[in-house]
Amino acid sequence: MAAEGYYIGLMSGTSMDGIDAALISTHPTGIRLLHTLSHPWPAALEQRLRAQASRASCTLQEYGEIDHLCAQQFSQAALSLLDSAGIPASRIRAIGSHGQTLYHHPSSVVPFTLQIGDPSVIAENTGITVVADFRRRDIAAGGQGAPLVPAFHQALFHSPEKNRVILNIGGIANITVLPAAGDCITGFDTGPGNCLMDGWCRKSQNQPYDASGEWAAQGNVHPPLLQSLLQDDYFRQSPPKSTGTEYFNQEWLEARLRQYPEIPDHDVQASLLALTAVTVSQAILNWAGDTDEILVCGGGAHNRQLMTELSRRLSPIPVAPTDNIAGGISPDWVEAAAFAWLAKQTLTGAPGNLPEVTGARHPVILGGIYPKNQGF
Structure with a gap:
């Protein structure tokens, strides 16, 4: 038909x-x-x-x-x-x-x-x-x-010359691994994308999100909190795997924050941004170490602080929005x-x-x- x-x-x-x-x-x-x-x-x-x-x-x-x-x-x-x-x-x-x-x-x-x-x-x-x-x-x-979007990523973004990863940063972050050879396409949810940052921003700033990551940039990562967040078993699971805000939500965060009641709010935000950057970067390096370029879509592509941190952790692999290539589509x-x-x-x-x-x-x-x- x-x-x-x-x-x-x-x-x-x-x-x-x-x-x-x-x-x-x-x-x-x-x-x-x-x-x-x-x-x-x-x-x-x-x-x-x-x-x-x-x-x-x-x-x-x-x-x-x-x-x-x-x-x-x-x-x-x-x-x-x-x-x-x-x-x-x-x-x-x-x-x-x-x-x-x-x-x-x-x-x-x-x-x-x-x-x-x-x-x-x-x-x-x-x-x-x-x-x-x-x-x-x-x-x-x-x-x-x-995730279901990888089939579309394959149709739209596959390149016979470059090994690509398509990184979608919505409330939950997920990756699609597109080898140039066209075989062994994989993908999975890496964990929180924007959901924890947005929730903390609503609670602490009465704002729907942290525009460009400016508030997070004012804070400092709290290493013990970040390590506590990274201990969740989800991050160690092998794909295929998927998750959502019924798991990674404010209740999940609050349970871990009780150990550190004196952390300033903007340091919590900086630590949540680092959580997204670390878990995404580890997922790509562990499961797509031969990547030539990373194309980012979703609302997280507009978070300059997050994009900077991803670029730092994934260097020398270039990280850019999905409309950065011919035939691409705006991240939104x-x-x-x-x-x-x-x-x-x-x-x-x-x-x-x-x-x-x-x-x-x-x-x-x-x-x-x-x-x-x-x-x-």
Whole structure:
């Protein structure tokens, strides 16, 4: 089945800093990013989502309400994107909606992952076919359900001349290892990206994030705290592995801060930035030591202090944003574009996971298809 054309990707990650919407065109020779838009979460809904994302339980009423309310916001993001781009909904083949992750627990006795944002509501509101719930089929096949973006990274960023690592720094950081030879592609979640830094900034500064890492730069790394944070077993696990804010959250941090009650707030922030830099760098050096270049996407690409620290730790390997190469995409829109591309994969009956990344037993077609109303 040929399914070249226009697709929309909708992505809200573990940072919960808004819904990223990306319009792409796909054709036999490649992928083109056409238009983008960031849609903010209403403050009251964002508060409810953050409250639930660090809990292990939720009432059925709360689940049903935020599932529906999230879908309304995803719908509005898609419609606003189309309005801004001047393209009618009838020209869009499908929306790939990642949904909002509330809980990701693939390694438990009963493995599962939960993303909300009812795709039926999105299809009804937009009049566009929706592909959603991408992660659960990979888990059903024995995988981690994450990361899923490496297949898109392979399609967009593979180079036959250079061994590349694509580093995504959202709330959680993950890497995709792309050897020039095209084989042995791997990837996994390295641990916290921005989530702990953002949470500490909200608590201590009443700000959503530390712009450019300026606050962290004012502090000094507290070595005993950093070593305490690095002792977590997750960092020593071998891939495939994935994690989320249901694990790395403020409760996780506070439990370790109790040993060091006198640390200044900005020193805590500096130590959290170092935690991200150390765990990302160790993951790359341990699992992709022959890397020629590292391309960074996600919100962390704008944190100058973090990028400087990564460059220092990974020298002489160059570290640069994903739009630093020909055919690249701005760091802000890689994940949203990826889920637009994954929607195309599903509609064409093509797999969207990489078993060598997720640990699934075999490739699978991801997600469910929620068709647009045909007018009957």
